Amino acid sequence: MIRMDIEDEDDINKARRRVRGFLSENGIDRYPLLRSYMLTIVSELARNIYLYAKPGKVNVSMIDEGKKRGIKLEFIDHGPGLDLEKMKKEELGKNGLGLGLTGSKSLSDEFSMDSSPGRGTHITCIKWIK
Amino acid sequence: MYEAQRIPVLKIDENLITSIQIELSDRMVVQLQKDILEKIKKTGAKGLLIDVSSLDIIDSFIARSVINIARTSKYLDAATVVTGISPEIALTLLQMGF
Ligand SMILES: Nc1ncnc2c1ncn2[C@@H]1O[C@H](COP(=O)(O)OP(=O)(O)OP(=O)(O)O)[C@@H](O)[C@H]1O
Ligand SMILES: [Mg+2]
Numbered sequence: 001m002i003r004m005d006i007e008d009e010d011d012i013n014k015a016r017r018r019v020r021g022f023l024s025e026n027g028i029d030r031y032p033l034l035r036s037y038m039l040t041i042v043s044e045l046a047r048n049i050y051l052y053a054k055p056g057k058v059n060v061s062m063i064d065e066g067k068k069r070g071i072k073l074e075f076i077d078h079g080p081g082l083d084l085e086k087m088k089k090e091e092l093g094k095n096g097l098g099l100g101l102t103g104s105k106s107l108s109d110e111f112s113m114d115s116s117p118g119r120g121t122h123i124t125c126i127k128w129i130k
Numbered sequence: 131m132y133e134a135q136r137i138p139v140l141k142i143d144e145n146l147i148t149s150i151q152i153e154l155s156d157r158m159v160v161q162l163q164k165d166i167l168e169k170i171k172k173t174g175a176k177g178l179l180i181d182v183s184s185l186d187i188i189d190s191f192i193a194r195s196v197i198n199i200a201r202t203s204k205y206l207d208a209a210t211v212v213t214g215i216s217p218e219i220a221l222t223l224l225q226m227g228f
Binding site for chain 1: 155188218222226
């Protein structure tokens, strides 16, 4: 498992580099598409922490569930939080295209977001190795 | 904050060529965008080639920046060609909804 702090812009790149190493060590280089999905999610959601909720943390770990093996990415911050319901209507993509969150969800097999205004945001993405 | 590392933009005949060989930070992408547009204005280049074959990730920020460079270049009468997008990157962008 690796844990990273996201505080300044360089931490986005550091996170990508650390995750590259982690994926290599765990044999994920054999799955280039999976690797690309994971690196992209890390880049998107680490950037979101940097832009909207710094400081925050990124944790990456391998998980086993029965015969399934997967990668779990966690993004934790104590920033302003966001209201997904409200965002669907107006806020999503106010700053960019709004592809960071929806894109990360599409790249994951399992995606959960726990966020409330004032308390911060905890996003978990899981991708199973097929 | 130290100055952003710069990606070279070369002029060959009527065209500009840039090959992204190092890990991109957001700051470098913004700098590259500026450098390319200034160089097109200065040289009147008619074509722009951006080679991304060394990149193992293109996230929404980088993708959007490349699209912006191509759009703006078009206004300056330069056509953009992007080469070297790996199949994984293409599929990732597609899956994200690009
Ligand atoms: N960790 C977070 N804490 C608080 N607000 C957030 C967080 N992440 C995202 N947001 C809010 O959700 C919006 C949507 O995020 P998303 O990443 O989908 O799009 P974006 O960052 O606006 O644009 P893009 O990622 O496409 O460049 C953001 O504009 C921001 O207002
Ligand atoms: Mg974003």
